[in-house]
Amino acid sequence: MNATVALILALAVGTYAFRLVGPALHGRVALPARVQELLAAAALVLLVALLATGGLTEGGGFAGWARPAGVLVGGALAWRGAPFPVVVLGAAGATALLRAAGVA
Known part of the structure; x- marks a missing residue:
């Protein structure tokens, strides 16, 4: 087995173990309210950063x-509160119309 296959298998096992920890520890570990607030804020910041980089940059x-x-x-x-398909089609349609109108 070469190093690439071993690395892929190690990452797969690590990913599975990481996902298994959540349900296994649910209810057994109590996080303080402040930590829960910080985790929620961190998730929001990460989503906004992903949206900004994906929506504003290319190459x-x-x-x-x-x-x-x-x-x-x-x-x-x-x-x-539009359904997800409407959100996706609306965003794609607006982008396509602007590009067809010559807006880069």
Whole structure:
């Protein structure tokens, strides 16, 4: 077995073990309220960072104005409680219309 296969297997076992710890320790470990608040805030910050990098950059540079506008439309639809397919199609449609209109 070469090193690549061993690394893939080790990562697979580690990922499975990491996912198994949550249900196994649920109810046995109590986190303080402050830690729970910080974890919720950290998750929100990570999601916003992912949204910003995915929605604003492409190939290490600015993606143009059409993509952020599409992300904004999708965010507005999600905030208004639209179903997920409507959010995705609305964001993609807004981006496509802007690109067809010549907005890069």
